[in-house]
Amino acid sequence: MWDINLVYREKLQATYNRLYEKKAILQQSRPLPKIALQKIQEALSIEWTYNTNSIEGNTLSLRETQMVLQEGITVKGKSLREHFEAKNHETALKRLYKMVENKQVLDAKSILELHSYVLRSIEDDYAGRLRNGGVRIAGANFLPPNAQKVSDLLDELVEFVGQNPLQLNSIELATIFHHKLVWIHPFFDGNGRTVRLAMNLELMQEGFPPAIILTNDRKKYYEALNQANKGDYFKLSLLMAQALERTLNIYLNAMPGSDDNYREISNLVKEESLPYSQEYISLLARQGKIDAYKEGRNWLTTKQAIEDYRLKRERNR
Template sequence: MNVKLLKSIEGKKRELDRLRPLPKAIVDKLREQFYLEWTYNSNAIEGNTLSLQETDLVLRQGITIGNKSLREHFEVINHKEGIDSIEKVIKKKTSLSLNLIREIHGIILKNIDDEEAGVFRRTNVRITGASHIPPSSAKVYNLIEELIQWYFHNYKKLSIPELAAWFHYKLVFIHPFIDGNGRTARLFMNLILMQEGYPPAVILHLDRKKYYRVLREADNGKTSGFLDFVGKSIERSLIIYLNSLKPDSSQNKQGYITLKEATKHCDYSLEYLSLLARTGKLSSVKFERNWMTTIQAIETYLDEVNLKKNK
């Protein structure tokens, strides 16, 4: 993970920890907001067509949405149950294990494909649109055991954001189940984060194409893009938490400004700054559809450009 990004994440995490104990009313509201957003986006990435509002209606009021499949409704209900199970794991301080992975996956596919729920795949598979061919089904059990061993071996060696991102990637790479691998991987990524006091990182449906692209790049050995992609999601969640807990802070969104505001601090157009943000050349974070950066990030980028010119 990019050193600057990791330092930014860890700095914001320390700031969040300094504010503990967090006000219960605010935390409850944030949890409700994040769990809805997490459920909607994680399902939407996999093709679920329920909107954010419809997802909310299914979860909070148990309403059946017309012209939507029963499967899509169960995907929403199951994902929220998966989050609830993760919270129980954290509360009980249950260790990460092979059986826990199967248990959480069993929840994800409950009433959707009960025969495959919580069961490692028994056939070889190919992932549509991906060059990576998942390992043979005969190797899955041992690979998951090795992944668990890897997790405990690296628990103290890697930063928590890196550990969570790597675990997500490695689980998806193994592709241990016929269906539901992405949702399960994102749940465990957040289990690792939340165990250490981080808010859950939500990978946005808007970033679906980039998400799949950095996963493909990682399959080809270029893992930095994926690690940074997850890191940006972690940072975004921390910023939302801090901004909610310190609404009167003179620093808008913890120092973040819009790209339009950023044009006042450089000679670049909004379109060019947007390109720099999308390509990862300018340190930035996406809030909904809008990219935001900092004055410091602009200055750092300008320094790097000038340094290259003077070489």
């Protein structure tokens, strides 16, 4: 299970360096005011809950998710199941933040515990339990392993993450953990939501904010998982790095004195004189070659990021 093709690494080295730099800036600067931190964390929790459940087919909108979580109301026309999925995920998140605080290691027990919150009151028979039968993943190019192997595979995976024999950085490790866990598919249901929680236990313990996979990127995410099933981790690694950068930027932009100068590329090209076309800058953003992040359907970047890229190119010539 561990022959992992690492050729993707070189292409992402600059991106990883940038993410670590951003983390360092966050950690070195004075902590954000408590209120500001709380506000960001709350907004991220709602976003995270909305996106992870929407990927899975839940039809609550972001606004409706917010109403359920903050005002406790049930939304007309939505099933109780959908309501519980939002509530449960919030509970799971609270537990997750506690786990981070307590420096709880990522092990089979903590994964099962997170899973139990995800499915509680919805599929109580499955909650916190490994599957004892076969599963299929719609649209996937493989069949998850036999149920009898699940427990051992899960232990192996946890050991791999704990020992990190390939000396991967924590973002890579979280990415590979993410893929291997959904590949094992240890549960009858709730695999995706659980791994998107557990992966972040890993990242948050390293001092990163959570990486949130957006429902807008669902197709890309599934395609990236299919590539990973074939041993190619590039797309998934890029997607994770971009998700992480987005939240890093949210925190950085909240820092006192930060001038939030990320702008939509289409606006940037209109307002500034830039050395490249809109199409080319968008391509660089999608490929992770410049400091950029996606919000909704749009990529945002800064004039400085484009200038940095141009200078680097010149130097390399």
